[in-house]
Amino acid sequence: MSESTTGRRKNLSHKITELLAEEILSGKLPPGSRLLPERELSVRFGTNRNTLREAIRNLENLHLVSARQGDGMKVLDWTRQGEVTLLPWFLQHTRDLEASRKVVEDFLRLRRLMVVDVCGRLAETAGREELNAVLELVRSQRGNLGNPEQLVRTDLDIMLGLMRAAHRMAYLWSFNTMVRLYVNAVFSFPDLWVFVPGYVDSLESVLLAALDGDSSTAASRMDRHLRESDRLIMEAVRNFQTLLE
Amino acid sequence: MSESTTGRRKNLSHKITELLAEEILSGKLPPGSRLLPERELSVRFGTNRNTLREAIRNLENLHLVSARQGDGMKVLDWTRQGEVTLLPWFLQHTRDLEASRKVVEDFLRLRRLMVVDVCGRLAETAGREELNAVLELVRSQRGNLGNPEQLVRTDLDIMLGLMRAAHRMAYLWSFNTMVRLYVNAVFSFPDLWVFVPGYVDSLESVLLAALDGDSSTAASRMDRHLRESDRLIMEAVRNFQTLLE
DNA sequence: AAGAATTTGTCCGTATGTATG
DNA sequence: TCATACATACGGACAAATTCT
Numbered sequence: 190m191s192e193s194t195t196g197r198r199k200n201l202s203h204k205i206t207e208l209l210a211e212e213i214l215s216g217k218l219p220p221g222s223r224l225l226p227e228r229e230l231s232v233r234f235g236t237n238r239n240t241l242r243e244a245i246r247n248l249e250n251l252h253l254v255s256a257r258q259g260d261g262m263k264v265l266d267w268t269r270q271g272e273v274t275l276l277p278w279f280l281q282h283t284r285d286l287e288a289s290r291k292v293v294e295d296f297l298r299l300r301r302l303m304v305v306d307v308c309g310r311l312a313e314t315a316g317r318e319e320l321n322a323v324l325e326l327v328r329s330q331r332g333n334l335g336n337p338e339q340l341v342r343t344d345l346d347i348m349l350g351l352m353r354a355a356h357r358m359a360y361l362w363s364f365n366t367m368v369r370l371y372v373n374a375v376f377s378f379p380d381l382w383v384f385v386p387g388y389v390d391s392l393e394s395v396l397l398a399a400l401d402g403d404s405s406t407a408a409s410r411m412d413r414h415l416r417e418s419d420r421l422i423m424e425a426v427r428n429f430q431t432l433l434e
Numbered sequence: 435m436s437e438s439t440t441g442r443r444k445n446l447s448h449k450i451t452e453l454l455a456e457e458i459l460s461g462k463l464p465p466g467s468r469l470l471p472e473r474e475l476s477v478r479f480g481t482n483r484n485t486l487r488e489a490i491r492n493l494e495n496l497h498l499v500s501a502r503q504g505d506g507m508k509v510l511d512w513t514r515q516g517e518v519t520l521l522p523w524f525l526q527h528t529r530d531l532e533a534s535r536k537v538v539e540d541f542l543r544l545r546r547l548m549v550v551d552v553c554g555r556l557a558e559t560a561g562r563e564e565l566n567a568v569l570e571l572v573r574s575q576r577g578n579l580g581n582p583e584q585l586v587r588t589d590l591d592i593m594l595g596l597m598r599a600a601h602r603m604a605y606l607w608s609f610n611t612m613v614r615l616y617v618n619a620v621f622s623f624p625d626l627w628v629f630v631p632g633y634v635d636s637l638e639s640v641l642l643a644a645l646d647g648d649s650s651t652a653a654s655r656m657d658r659h660l661r662e663s664d665r666l667i668m669e670a671v672r673n674f675q676t677l678l679e
Numbered sequence: 680a681a682g683a684a685t686t687t688g689t690c691c692g693t694a695t696g697t698a699t700g
Numbered sequence: 701t702c703a704t705a706c707a708t709a710c711g712g713a714c715a716a717a718t719t720c721t
Contacts, residue, residue, distance in 0.1 A: 271606070353514060361514070
């Protein structure tokens, strides 16, 4: 399912995955309902069993359906059993604006928790060179103020840089997964490219505190920064959703 | 890759995935090195191209390798670009005990961050019936004190129950992913089935605070509980690793 | 600059195994 | 016991992208 995060050309099985995911996430195929057998589905979509099975496997990886040998395929209760990779699919196919707003809100909140936690031990885990490298990245943002897309892109790099600097692989890998899910969404909606006033100064002060050996100050500054940033983003989301109605 | 989380029989492509992952994670195939072409690899593993491509796709999903049409396949810098799903693979194939210890530590820490955060708004987001259901689950643990495996299993259910009760899909789905990665590891090592003294009382007091409308007390209690629990688990990990040396 | 060689991407058809009801 | 339905594996053909000559 890395196709959903990269911008690659879509193959047939991916298109079928989207069609079936749409039917499931929109409620047309509710949890518990059974899918047609593979052979019949492959006829319905005008393809062969192998290609269709590709699509089924994608749906299984999203925990949208489960297939049992000898039995058949049924739709799972994805609201309870879904995987994190389901997030972009959900946002794309649901028509429940309130639910998708909550998903974005929680997603930002998770990001904040992780980043702030990492900042809280930055001085102990990161080397000065690494911190300086991120600081330089932050300062380079002054030159990007006229280029929103570059601003967003570098902002993600800064967060990733902090994760890398902290040398916590589990955090970095979890963050990688989240960022990859997020990046497509954020680049699809320029309306959400929102930055707080004093953006560069805020982040700069975080790095300076860390370089000063004061992790807890770094953490509290990052917390304040992200809370404000997330608040603006959620405001933008609401405005954007209002336009859709 | 759901095969790695479920206990299904391993097919050929999965075995090939493990062989190649082992070579990569052990450093035999370092980042930047190129893999043999698909056709040659399929011969080397005594299979056909399609089955081998299955394995390659698994490695791509783990962000261990990338394949480019017309070019070839190369090993990625997985320490920087790995996905969260790489965690169990890393733990299984690395021989770096210190690194794997840190991974487990961070994993537990992530769990704590998420669970505590959810507890911090439990009274506002969860219904009384849901909280009572989790409370009942907690109390049922008294009857499982002689059955460690059931204790572990229900402990996971309690955490998942809290996530569900809070009605935050992004949290629940992220947590689902983490739990599924964790569950195999934890059930493979009974040495790590460690529970703090007063386990049931601790969790009970969390739920009672939430039912009392006091989310912040619930959160701080859960924080204390998980810090102590994680500390014991890490101690068990260290003891276990000492035996391996 | 053009074309040949190499390599992955996509899709199809088929045969056989295995779990389920 | 038997039919059904998914699971696995193999082989082949052609398309598309890249690299090299």
